[in-house]
Amino acid sequence: MSGDVHVRICERLGVKLPRATRRLVHCRNEQEAQALKAELQARLAEYRLEMHPTKTKIVYCKDGKRKGTYPNIQFDFLGYGFRPRLVRRSRDKTLFWGFNPAVSASALKAMRAAMRELNLRHRTDLPMDEIARQINPLLRGWIEYYGRYAPSALYPLLRYVNQMLLAWAMRKFRRFKAHKIRASRFLQKLAQEKADLFVHWRLGMTGTFA
Structure with missing residues (x-):
């Protein structure tokens, strides 16, 4: 060459x-x-x-300084999606357009599929700490890898996990059957009292259970 x-x-x-x-x-x-x-x-x-x-x-790496018009301004690489994003400058907290990575849509889809394959929402024979034992290694690995850049992009996945736990609780406990709001309040309280039960709860990423 x-x-x-x-x-x-x-x-x-x-x-x-x-x-x-x-x-x-x-x-x-x-x-x-x-x-x-x-x-x-x-x-x-x-x-x-x-x-x-x-x-x-x-691909044209479009950002606040590179303002040209090209057909391709984003790409995926190693599970990350690189594209123009609004980011906050650390020194003065102002927003600006950068060309930055975050977990890609295809990676999020694959992680949700991995959660679905466990079929934990139907495993009412398991206690919650056993469910935590099964999914915490997965969550820990995903958060450590994809959470290095734009960790907020992981919130849709973490909400999905919480909603899976909500569906499990409504099947597990008779008092929550057909009572989604009551089950949601139960999990919210549990996430506050036992934040170390799930990896994403421990990091404050409780999201929503509704």
């Missing part, structure tokens, strides 16, 4: 790139990005490889 391209690909004989290899390259302008894309396509073709026709794209 030419000296103008700051990307190296292992070219030793016998070394193959994984089929799902993903690379994220930052360029200074569109012309540089187009040139890099063409050069990468040519080099990969030499090894009978090719870029994914739909997943390979050039």
